[in-house]
Amino acid sequence: MSTFNYPPAADITKTPAHQQSAKHNRILIVEDNQLNSKLLKQLLTAYGYEVWESPEGLQALDLARDEQPDLILMDIRLPGISGLEVTRLLKQDDQTRTIPIIAVTALASPEYEKKGWESGCDAYVLKPIILDNFLRTIESFLKIGA
Numbered sequence: 425m426s427t428f429n430y431p432p433a434a435d436i437t438k439t440p441a442h443q444q445s446a447k448h449n450r451i452l453i454v455e456d457n458q459l460n461s462k463l464l465k466q467l468l469t470a471y472g473y474e475v476w477e478s479p480e481g482l483q484a485l486d487l488a489r490d491e492q493p494d495l496i497l498m499d500i501r502l503p504g505i506s507g508l509e510v511t512r513l514l515k516q517d518d519q520t521r522t523i524p525i526i527a528v529t530a531l532a533s534p535e536y537e538k539k540g541w542e543s544g545c546d547a548y549v550l551k552p553i554i555l556d557n558f559l560r561t562i563e564s565f566l567k568i569g570a
């Protein structure tokens with residue numbers, strides 16, 4: 425079962441005007457689950473975002489530094505270094521500290537959420553994703569029409 429409430433195909437074409445203006449924004453997805461990453465990429469691409477994917481943290485660090493995405497969606501459970509550690513490293517690096525990071529995780533306990541905030545993430549979103557809220561959270565960190 426997917427951890428995302430993936431919208432029916434027909435809904436993807438109903439792109440509100442304020443979301444169409446997001447088309448120049450670039451998002452890095454850090455997610456080790458290939459299916460989830462693919463679904464997220466399809467979804468965000470359909471909404472006009474340019475998307476990169478990374479299945480693990482060290483590659484994500486390099487991509488963030490080299491490509492300077494406008495936003496990062498960060499899974500927490502990753503092979504190798506965790507998404508929290510990746511977040512902490514990105515927030516300590518002058519090259520990447522201003523990039524908003526949204527932690528996306530099924531880890532729902534207050535303890536994990538506290539760890540998420542302590543790592544320096546800018547928002548903490550639980551799986552399964554509620555699509556409308558999720559897109560609004562993303563938009564809230566992006567300069568629309570920039």
Ligand code: MN
Binds near residue numbers: 455499
């Ligand atoms: Mn994971």
